[in-house]
Amino acid sequence: MKIGQVAEVSGLPAKTIRYYESIGLIEPAGRTSSGYRAYQEKDIETLKFIQRARSLGFSINEVSALLTLWNDRNRASSQVKELAKHHVADMDRKIAELQSMKNTLSNLIEKCQGDHRPDCPILNDFAQTDR
Amino acid sequence: MKIGQVAEVSGLPAKTIRYYESIGLIEPAGRTSSGYRAYQEKDIETLKFIQRARSLGFSINEVSALLTLWNDRNRASSQVKELAKHHVADMDRKIAELQSMKNTLSNLIEKCQGDHRPDCPILNDFAQTDR
DNA sequence: ATGAGGCTTACAGTTACAGGAAGGTCAAGC
DNA sequence: GCTTGACCTTCCTGTAACTGTAAGCCTCAT
Known part of the structure; x- marks a missing residue:
């Protein structure tokens, strides 16, 4: 082939x-x-x-x-299982991180009118120096 | 500075x-x-x-x-909001993908004894040719 | 024999940096 | 005055896992 x-x-x-x-x-x-x-x-x-x-x-x-x-x-099948569990743990970490970023950003999006006016809580938040 | x-x-x-x-x-x-x-x-x-x-x-x-x-x-704040929403959509896609991979693998892990014996449903599944 | 499509290698580009080498600068201490 | 150590500079390489592109053979059908 x-x-x-x-x-x-x-x-x-x-x-x-x-x-x-x-x-x-x-x-x-x-x-x-x-x-x-x-x-x-x-x-x-x-x-x-x-x-x-x-x-x-x-x-x-x-x-x-x-x-x-x-x-x-x-x-030993335990070796395979361990490797797989590590990988699941990695994915869990990534999921949690993405979820956290998403939640934060979603909250900001909700506060933003999203119209023709320039005022935008999203940018305001990014620009906030005291956090 | x-x-x-x-x-x-x-x-x-x-x-x-x-x-x-x-x-x-x-x-x-x-x-x-x-x-x-x-x-x-x-x-x-x-x-x-x-x-x-x-x-x-x-x-x-x-x-x-x-x-x-x-x-x-x-x-317009709408521009910012759109960009942010796109990004949230991206994250949603990634989260869903990771979650799906994790579920599949977690199921396989559960079936694996994880002891000293060589038999391992995880590898067996990966090697399966007819899926 | 010719044209289409598949195969070959080799090199550049992608994302967002991190590591390291070789060397210049600056303030403090003796 | 000199050294030492921390900080700064540029430049080059390496990372993960490919994808794109170019230039040039190979194969097969017509």
Whole structure:
């Protein structure tokens, strides 16, 4: 299979697949006689695995760790669980931060008339020096 | 005031202040005879404004727009409100995305024993080819 | 054999800075 | 007068995870 088809079935852009190879996340693919990348079933499964993990927000480094665990028949499931829990904790932190920023800004928006007049509580708040 | 003190009162690292100058977000600061940046009260207010806007998650580009609006005595408050609402919508999207990823992963985590045994529903799910 | 579309590499651009090197400046202390 | 240490300067590199673009092969159908 050539990279274009692999891109379709894996859900990852061809460009991204080449990138993953370039940073060493995946093994260099085999090549046809003319130099095109040639993928095996196993490679495609790996790329699908990566796509799935990335879509859940794991970083490339985390995905790399997950791949290692996946390929280690004897790993303890606790290792995977720990990694996943860390990631959930990260997401929780980000959600809380976004929520807090959103709440603050929403409050300011409510106070702003939003008409043709220049007076704006949002800008006034940003400009407030004593907070 | 020199950049170090400005960093303290504005809450922005000196490095960041220089960076903002380099990308044109703020006007180049004045200089002392020996070449150090010298800041006026107005500059400091601007930097505080930027810090506040950035802390609410506005991008540099958005902050730039906000600064322009702030300096335009005749802008309509509706312009500011629109910009802010866009940003809240962005944050809402991000929150929803994170929440969805978190829910999916949390479900998988619950199913994983997390003990010394290798069997792991999380990895199994990632490896699932038919989804 | 020719044209379309897929593949190749390589390099630049994105966002918002942080780290570090090499060197100039300033105030205080001996 | 000199040194020391803190602060300042510019310049370059690195980060995360790609995306865009250019210039040039390869393949296949007509």
